[in-house]
Structure formats: structure tokens, C-alpha cells
Amino acid sequence: MSDQEIRIGSSLALAGHAGYLGTQMLQGAMSYIDAVNAAGGIHGRKIRLIAMDDGYDPTRCLYNTQTLILEKKVFCLFSYVGTPTTVRILPLVNEAHIPLVGMLTGANRLRTPKNPLLINVRASYYQEIAAAVAMMVQEKKLDRVAVFYQYDEYGFDGLRGTEIALETYQLKPIAKGSYLRGTLDVETGLEKIISSHAQAVVMIGTYGACAKFIRLAKENNFSPLFYNVSFVGSAELARRLGRVGHGVVITQVVPPLTADKAGKMLPGIKQYIKDLNRWYPDAAPSFVGLEGYLNARILALALERCGRHLDRNTFLTAIASIRDYDLGIENPLSFGHGDYQGLDRVYFTKIDHGKLVPLP
Structure with a gap:
């Protein structure tokens, strides 16, 4: 940090099988940061974001974070993407006593035990999955729920969250299938889940693997309720599935990007789209991008x-x-002593003819 700038650092996937997530997160965040800097910065200082690509690889993320802290001398870390990557750097965060603001992950490991250096903005995976399981069991009357998960910290967290949510209804996963991070080897997991005759599948993965799983399942005449947590990258999942994705449910941790039935759009969403169009005119608004934008707003605040x-x-x-604090999204932001997660609300969307639409 100097009299002219505040350096912040981010390690996130900008290429590879999770590159969509990191790119969207970065564009959303930079849309607001660029607007702040254009208006003169914060108390005369411009915000300079140093972003490093980790390819969603924990080891690369660890190296990047060491570089950001020791060589780049960043004031804080910002908008990391993914559970396995972020969990890997926790010892560095604690040792350097450096804040980490806004992570694209809802992992419980970043919330328990409580750590004031880890400033979570979004709702947790446990909250997302609890809402989805309630919908399956109470509304849809489904009791045969399987879990398809990425075999790492992210997937294990989602699996445990599903088990906890099902226990509320005296249920357990009817089957479990997994795949290795960075691969599309979903066939073995799919076979296990098909043979269980599951009525619903909770999916804890990234867009590539989840899209392949759903496509192959339908080719095998297996069409349960497919549900994905927000980290999947819903817009990219919908794009890859096309019409095959009709009916797939995804929870979100930020509001829908569309106007309501009366034609009104939330002011926080309108401002995000306006700033995105100004600084990244070729980029399309997305849930992940909005999450990055809100992270930047909270950082600047x-x-x-x-x-x-x-x-x-x-x-x-x-x-x-x-x-x-009113972010213009009808979901007030609150932190406080012992509360290091700012938002708690979960939203439901589904893929309808290739597009994401909100569920009532």
C-alpha cells in the first residue's frame, strides 16, 4: 500500500476446466473497481487488483498466494475461487494475519471454526443444500436422493451437507457417485446412481462434469430431478446442456438477473449490468459475475x-x-462480532429451454 494505491491480490481459475468461474468473478469485481477508480478511488487511493491464474489447482494457488503476500505486498486477499484452493491457503492467511474478502465457495471449512480474517459474503453450501433438500422432500415428496460429487474438499463438503439435510427427514443418500477434480470421468458414478433408482440427484461439481453426467443420464433414460449448487457455474452449465438441461435446478446465492413480472429490476442488479457494460461491453451478466461485483462493493465500503x-x-x-446495509438486492448485508458471513438468502433457478429462469 502507498499514498496512491491499495494493492489487493486474487488467485483464481482463469483458464482450464473452471476458467469460466474465475473469469466471470474477475470481470464482475473489476467492473466495480474500475468505476471506483474512475471516480477518484478511496480517499485518494486507487485500488489495484493483482490477479493470478491458479487453474483451480491447490498447489498453484498456494504458490500464487505466497507471491501475493511476500513479493507483491498486497493489503488483503480478494475473491478466491473454489474450496480446495482456498482451504489450502488457510495456514498462510492465519500466519500473515491477512484478510481474505469474498470467496466463490460456500464451504463449511471456511466458516467453522469462526475466523475474522475470512470474510464470507455468500450463503454456505449447507444453506443451499438444506433449502434444496427441503424442496425435494417436502414439496416434491421425493425420498430417494443420491449424491454426485467431486472427490475433494468441495465435494466432501457438499456430501456432508446433503447428509445433514437428509437426516432432518430421517433419510440417507440412496447412492453416492464421484469423479476426480479436473476430469470428466463420470461414468462409474453415474452407473451407481442409475442402479439406485434415485428420484433426485444432488450434484456437487463443476459445469463440465455435471453437464456430461446429466447428458449421459438422459441418454440412458434416467431423468430424476437434477439439482446443482451455485458453484457449478449455472450459465455455462445451461449453455453446455442446451435443451437437454430443461428442468435442471440450480440454487443461487445472489438474486436473479432478470426483471420481475412487473418489469422492475432490483437497483443493485441494474447498477451491476450498467458497470459491466461500461467496462466489459462484450461480457454477459452472470450470477458469478454479480457475486464478484458485490464482493468488490463490500471491499470498497x-x-x-x-x-x-x-x-x-x-x-x-x-x-x-x-x-x-442495503446493496439494492432486497437482502441486507450484515456482519458483526462472531458473524463473518454477510448474506444468508438462497434463490432457486431452473433451466428452461436453455435459459435460466427464477423459480417462484
Whole structure:
């Protein structure tokens, strides 16, 4: 940090099988950061984001984070993507006592035990899955639920979340299937789940593997309720599936990007789309992009509250001071002592003729 700029650092997937997620996250965040800098910055300082590609690989993420902290001397870490990558850097975060603001992951490991350095914005996977399982069991009257998951920290977290949610209804997963991160080897897991005659499948994976699983399942005349958590990258999943994806359900942790029946759009969504169009005119709005945009808004808000005399402790105090803050998304943002997750609401969407639409 200097009198002219505040350096922040991000390690995220910008290429490879999770590259869509990191690219969208970065574009969303930079849309707001560029707008702030164009208006003069924060108390006379511009925000400089140093982004490094980790390809959704924990080892590369660890190396990038060491570089950001030790060589680039960043003030804080920002908008990391993925559970296995983010979990891998936790010892560095604690050792350097450096804040990490906004992560594209709902993992419980980043929420328990509570850590004031880990500033989660989004709802957790446990919250997403609990809402989805309630819909399956209470509304749809389904009791044969299988789990398809990525075999790593991300998938294990989603699997455990599903088990906890099902226990509420005295149920257990009827079958479990997995695949290795970075591959599309879904066939063995699919075979196990098809043979279980599951009525619904909770999917904890990325867009490529999940799209292949759903496509192969339907080719084998297996069409249960397919449900994905938000990290899947819903827009890319819908694009890859096309008409085959009709009816697939995805939970989101930010509001729908479309206007309501009365033609009104939430002001926070309108501003995101306006800033995205200004700075990235060729990019399409997305749920992941909106998440990155909101992360940047929260970062800037805390920096603004710190005043000109900025350090990491005053920054963490500023985060904790945010209560019932209106982001223009009809979901007030609140942190506080012992509460390091700002938002809790979960939204339902489904793929309808290749497009994502909100469920009532």
C-alpha cells in the first residue's frame, strides 16, 4: 500500500476446466473497481487488483498466494475461487494475519471454526443444500436422493451437507457417485446412481462434469430431478446442456438477473449490468459475475469506512461495523462480532429451454 494505491491480490481459475468461474468473478469485481477508480478511488487511493491464474489447482494457488503476500505486498486477499484452493491457503492467511474478502465457495471449512480474517459474503453450501433438500422432500415428496460429487474438499463438503439435510427427514443418500477434480470421468458414478433408482440427484461439481453426467443420464433414460449448487457455474452449465438441461435446478446465492413480472429490476442488479457494460461491453451478466461485483462493493465500503489511516485491524473493524446495509438486492448485508458471513438468502433457478429462469 502507498499514498496512491491499495494493492489487493486474487488467485483464481482463469483458464482450464473452471476458467469460466474465475473469469466471470474477475470481470464482475473489476467492473466495480474500475468505476471506483474512475471516480477518484478511496480517499485518494486507487485500488489495484493483482490477479493470478491458479487453474483451480491447490498447489498453484498456494504458490500464487505466497507471491501475493511476500513479493507483491498486497493489503488483503480478494475473491478466491473454489474450496480446495482456498482451504489450502488457510495456514498462510492465519500466519500473515491477512484478510481474505469474498470467496466463490460456500464451504463449511471456511466458516467453522469462526475466523475474522475470512470474510464470507455468500450463503454456505449447507444453506443451499438444506433449502434444496427441503424442496425435494417436502414439496416434491421425493425420498430417494443420491449424491454426485467431486472427490475433494468441495465435494466432501457438499456430501456432508446433503447428509445433514437428509437426516432432518430421517433419510440417507440412496447412492453416492464421484469423479476426480479436473476430469470428466463420470461414468462409474453415474452407473451407481442409475442402479439406485434415485428420484433426485444432488450434484456437487463443476459445469463440465455435471453437464456430461446429466447428458449421459438422459441418454440412458434416467431423468430424476437434477439439482446443482451455485458453484457449478449455472450459465455455462445451461449453455453446455442446451435443451437437454430443461428442468435442471440450480440454487443461487445472489438474486436473479432478470426483471420481475412487473418489469422492475432490483437497483443493485441494474447498477451491476450498467458497470459491466461500461467496462466489459462484450461480457454477459452472470450470477458469478454479480457475486464478484458485490464482493468488490463490500471491499470498497470497508475501505471507505477506514478513512485515510488504513491498516488491516481497522479494516476488519470496518467490516464488523456493517449492519443491515442495503446493496439494492432486497437482502441486507450484515456482519458483526462472531458473524463473518454477510448474506444468508438462497434463490432457486431452473433451466428452461436453455435459459435460466427464477423459480417462484
